[in-house]
Amino acid sequence: EVQLLESGGGLVQPGGSLRLSCADSGFAFNSYVMSWVRQAPGKGLEYVSVISGGGNTIYYADSVRGRFTISRDNSNNRVYLQMNTLRDDDTAVYYCAKGSTVVRPFDYWGQGTVVTVSS
Amino acid sequence: EVVLTQSPGTLSLSPGERATLSCRASQSVSSDYLAWYQQKPGQAPRLLVYGASSRATGIPDRFSGSGSGTDFTLTISRLEPEDFAVYYCQQYGGTPLYSFGQGTKLEIK
Numbered sequence: 001e002v003q004l005l006e007s008g009g010g011l012v013q014p015g016g017s018l019r020l021s022c023a024d025s026g027f028a029f030n031s032y033v034m035s036w037v038r039q040a041p042g043k044g045l046e047y048v049s050v051i052s053g054g055g056n057t058i059y060y061a062d063s064v065r066g067r068f069t070i071s072r073d074n075s076n077n078r079v080y081l082q083m084n085t086l087r088d089d090d091t092a093v094y095y096c097a098k099g100s101t102v103v104r105p106f107d108y109w110g111q112g113t114v115v116t117v118s119s
Numbered sequence: 120e121v122v123l124t125q126s127p128g129t130l131s132l133s134p135g136e137r138a139t140l141s142c143r144a145s146q147s148v149s150s151d152y153l154a155w156y157q158q159k160p161g162q163a164p165r166l167l168v169y170g171a172s173s174r175a176t177g178i179p180d181r182f183s184g185s186g187s188g189t190d191f192t193l194t195i196s197r198l199e200p201e202d203f204a205v206y207y208c209q210q211y212g213g214t215p216l217y218s219f220g221q222g223t224k225l226e227i228k
Contacts, residue, residue, distance in 0.1 A: 035217075045156075045164065045207055047217035059216050095163055103212040105154035107175070109163035 002026040002108045004096045009113030012086055016117070020081040022096030022110055030054065033099050034072060034079040035106060038092035038115075048094070050102060051079065057102065064090075086117045121146055121213040125206075125220035131228040138195040140223045142208035147188045152212040155184055155193045158222075159204045167206075168193065195225075203227050 008020040022034070036048040049060045049070040058070055069082040079096060094113050097106035122145040132138055142153070151171040156164035166175040168184035171191055181196040195202055208220040 044222045045158075045209075045219040047215070047219070050216065061215060102216070103152060105156075105166055105169045105209060105211055106164075107166055109165070111163055 002098070004098065004108060004110030006094065006096050006110045006113035009094065009115045011116045011118065013119050014087060014117055016086050017082070017084045018086065018115060020083065020094055020096075020113060020115070022079045022081075024077045024079070024096075024098065026077075026098075026108075029077040030074040031100075033102050033104070034070075035097045035099070036070065036079075036081045037095045037097055037106065037109075038090075039095070039112075040089070040092045043092075046092075049081065052102060059102075083115070086115075088117050091115060091117045120215060121148065121210050121218055123208055123210060123218055123220035125208060125223045127223060128221075129224045129226060131226050132198055133228045134198050134200055136198050138193075138198055138202070138225055140193040140195075140206055140225070142186075142191040142193070142220050144189045144191075144210060146213075148191075148210045149212055151187050152210055153184075153186070153191050154209045154211065155182075156207045156209065157202075157204050158207065164207065198225075200227075 003025040005023045030053045035050040051070045067085045072079045096110040098108045124143045126141045153171045155168040158164040172184045183194045205222045205224050
């Protein structure tokens with residue numbers, strides 16, 4: 001059974017930084033595209049960023065470009081989201097998700113980690 | 120930019136009834152790259168349908184997707200108690216790369 005486990009969430013002040021991590025217990029991690037999707041309290045889903053299996057193709061949503069950085073460590077089956085210059089509207093549950101290619105939906109999701117940006 | 124609009128916002132039905140959820144795109148969705156997800160309170164979304172009409176692994180056949188271009192539909196033929204949840208459509212491969220509809224809440228009448 002594929003399991004994605006996020007960590008690193010917490011309370012941070014506006015302007016601060018946080019690094020999220022997602023561990024994948026599945027096989028052939030480097031064959032999968034990994035993404036971050038977030039959901040603000042009581043709101044819908046918002047794509048944040050995606051990284052290809054080899055790490056050479058990366059996309060960001062306009063709302064986070066220039067502030068967030070996605071990366072992956074294929075030797076440890078992990079994907080990361082470095083979040084800088086955090087704003088109140090970055091408050092959300094952050095989900096890690098995987099798919100077979102960039103042009104595919106998200107087949108598997110983690111349970112999410114909560115990020116709260118507040119003074 | 121592809122914007123997805125779901126309707127209705129809330130759908131109130133009883134178990135055993137048929138549910139029809141709509142997702143309309145502001146421009147044609149390339150190659151029918153349209154997916155549907157189910158999300159229950161406190162849980163992550165679950166993929167139901169991809170490619171507009173293909174069921175994901177393990178999804179019961181009471182769930183079916185249809186449509187093309189700009190108009191898509193998720194149909195649940197006979198509602199089970201566990202089907203009451205929020206449903207999202209998603210396009211992938213367009214501009215932006217991914218976008219979601221605002222969701223339809225399916226509640227028990």
